[in-house]
Amino acid sequence: MIRLDQWHPVDDLVLEPNAMSAVTMSDRNVVVAAGPGAGKTELLAQRADFLLRTGQCPYPRRILAVSFKVDAARNLRERVRRRSGPRLAARFDSFTFHAFAKRIIDNFRPALTGYNALNPDYRIDPKARIEGEQITFADLVPLALEIIEANAYAQGGLRQTYSHVFLDEFQDCTRQQYQLIKTAFSHATATLTAVGDTKQRIMAWAGALDGVMQTFAEDFSARSLPLYQNFRSAARLRRMQNRMIARMDPGAVSPDEELKGDDGVIEVLDFGTERHEAQAIAQLIDSWLREGTAPSEIAILVRQQPHLVAAALGSELAGCGIPFRNEQDSQDLTAEPIAALVFNFVRVIADDRQPDAYTELMRVAARSSASEEEASRFDGQLKRMVSEARAIVRGPMFRNGEPATWRTLVHEFLQLVSRPVLTALSAGYQQGTRLDDLIEQALDAFDRELAIDGDAVRALRRLSEVDAIRFLTIHKCKGLEFEKVVVLGVEEQLFWGKPIAAMAEFFVAISRAKQHLVLTHAKHRDRPKGVTGRWDEWRTPHQRFLDFAHED
Numbered sequence: 001m002i003r004l005d006q007w008h009p010v011d012d013l014v015l016e017p018n019a020m021s022a023v024t025m026s027d028r029n030v031v032v033a034a035g036p037g038a039g040k041t042e043l044l045a046q047r048a049d050f051l052l053r054t055g056q057c058p059y060p061r062r063i064l065a066v067s068f069k070v071d072a073a074r075n076l077r078e079r080v081r082r083r084s085g086p087r088l089a090a091r092f093d094s095f096t097f098h099a100f101a102k103r104i105i106d107n108f109r110p111a112l113t114g115y116n117a118l119n120p121d122y123r124i125d126p127k128a129r130i131e132g133e134q135i136t137f138a139d140l141v142p143l144a145l146e147i148i149e150a151n152a153y154a155q156g157g158l159r160q161t162y163s164h165v166f167l168d169e170f171q172d173c174t175r176q177q178y179q180l181i182k183t184a185f186s187h188a189t190a191t192l193t194a195v196g197d198t199k200q201r202i203m204a205w206a207g208a209l210d211g212v213m214q215t216f217a218e219d220f221s222a223r224s225l226p227l228y229q230n231f232r233s234a235a236r237l238r239r240m241q242n243r244m245i246a247r248m249d250p251g252a253v254s255p256d257e258e259l260k261g262d263d264g265v266i267e268v269l270d271f272g273t274e275r276h277e278a279q280a281i282a283q284l285i286d287s288w289l290r291e292g293t294a295p296s297e298i299a300i301l302v303r304q305q306p307h308l309v310a311a312a313l314g315s316e317l318a319g320c321g322i323p324f325r326n327e328q329d330s331q332d333l334t335a336e337p338i339a340a341l342v343f344n345f346v347r348v349i350a351d352d353r354q355p356d357a358y359t360e361l362m363r364v365a366a367r368s369s370a371s372e373e374e375a376s377r378f379d380g381q382l383k384r385m386v387s388e389a390r391a392i393v394r395g396p397m398f399r400n401g402e403p404a405t406w407r408t409l410v411h412e413f414l415q416l417v418s419r420p421v422l423t424a425l426s427a428g429y430q431q432g433t434r435l436d437d438l439i440e441q442a443l444d445a446f447d448r449e450l451a452i453d454g455d456a457v458r459a460l461r462r463l464s465e466v467d468a469i470r471f472l473t474i475h476k477c478k479g480l481e482f483e484k485v486v487v488l489g490v491e492e493q494l495f496w497g498k499p500i501a502a503m504a505e506f507f508v509a510i511s512r513a514k515q516h517l518v519l520t521h522a523k524h525r526d527r528p529k530g531v532t533g534r535w536d537e538w539r540t541p542h543q544r545f546l547d548f549a550h551e552d
Ligand SMILES: Nc1ncnc2c1ncn2[C@@H]1O[C@H](COP(=O)(O)OP(=O)(O)OP(=O)(O)O)[C@@H](O)[C@H]1O
Pocket: 013, 014, 015, 016, 034, 035, 036, 037, 038, 039, 040, 041, 042, 043, 197, 200, 231, 232, 478, 479, 480, 481, 511
């Protein structure tokens, strides 16, 4: 532990005065409002380090951080681990609102009564609620709230556990989520730090509370500390963001002299059809990769239906052998330890130059070994299984794109690892059919990728977080950043709805780019096969948004 005056920002980061005050604030709630790339998430990571290292969060108490998306929660957890090391980071719990609510339900489930009572092995299913047996994601926060409101033990437990609470992307907090935080912590000893940007408020349709940052400041007597920097984007990109800010929140505009410079690229590309668009963007991506840009630093953003809008680009990239991940379904899945285990096993079988995957496999799979002798026996069994499986997939009878064989091999491997080890991978795996559902989802995701070109190694690269470029909806890209961003389809037919909401989404999309932003539109997009709902073939560029790209 170090004294307060001995603490310096980790990695020698220079923090602007308000950021430094927010990071080192000892006993007051704080709300930090700032634009994209201002370092709000970084501020939380630095604050975690300050609190843990100086003992402001005294052992055994913990810090709770609540985000909206799985990726954002993981991002923050990893930043704290990198900054503070695993020992201190072990007292940092970074959850999504859903995961936080589920924890409360799992720990205090007997407090739920009547229609809300749940069996110990209840399931979560997006489709429907079945009394006692199954709830939907939308039920998680209200049920957790009911527990906290009614049960003094639950309330006391939370308050004793957490001395500090962080709220990331707070502008998108819904009424129920806010109520949960307020009920759990308002009269408590916990100190709260909320960060957000009202211009990035993109969840209004899902009930994000209007003016929640202001409400929080009043309810929690929080000190308001705005930030002014943008550490992410190059000058040209910042000027574009600034032109949008002038429209969305004139008071937050930066003075021109702070945004001078020729750094950064913005391109607006106009195409006749989605096929021309796909060919040109695939070529552009190919040139970026050849120049040395890492695949994980390239993102394709689409407002809605990325699997349809970006389908032509997906085929074009597959044709060029460029791995990509459509994160409509895989983003949350790859964060699951069981999916990582399944993919690592297939990786080791399909490609024998994967020492890291093999080591990871051993690390996870050998957990049940009680003694060295047992570990070495397990090691032998695993080696034998891997070499037999490799022989099968390299044998003359095996066609690479044959999903059934891969499934059998994976199931044999999981059996060897044993059920208790698998269920110990994550707290939720003991419950209901969650573990088996995730195994099936991982295998289905692999099958889908395998069906593209029948090549298991490429299928895995597409599922990887490092080797593949990412296709994301704007909602999924919140809080993330990339060197190169392509916003596909800046068209009236995609950016429809309430103008303020559509503008906020466009703002979130363009502000993810560090260096290079490409905005596209096509005049015509063929109706994809099998789509019977609304689909406009003829498209109009969203001129108002595209105009922000042009310097005056
Ligand atoms: N004080 C700092 N000095 C240098 N770099 C910083 C600093 N703070 C943050 N950064 C870097 O700037 C980038 C943006 O930071 P961060 O993601 O925390 O911004 P944010 O405010 O959460 O953005 P957004 O709201 O757009 O998601 C990151 O790459 C981060 O590492």
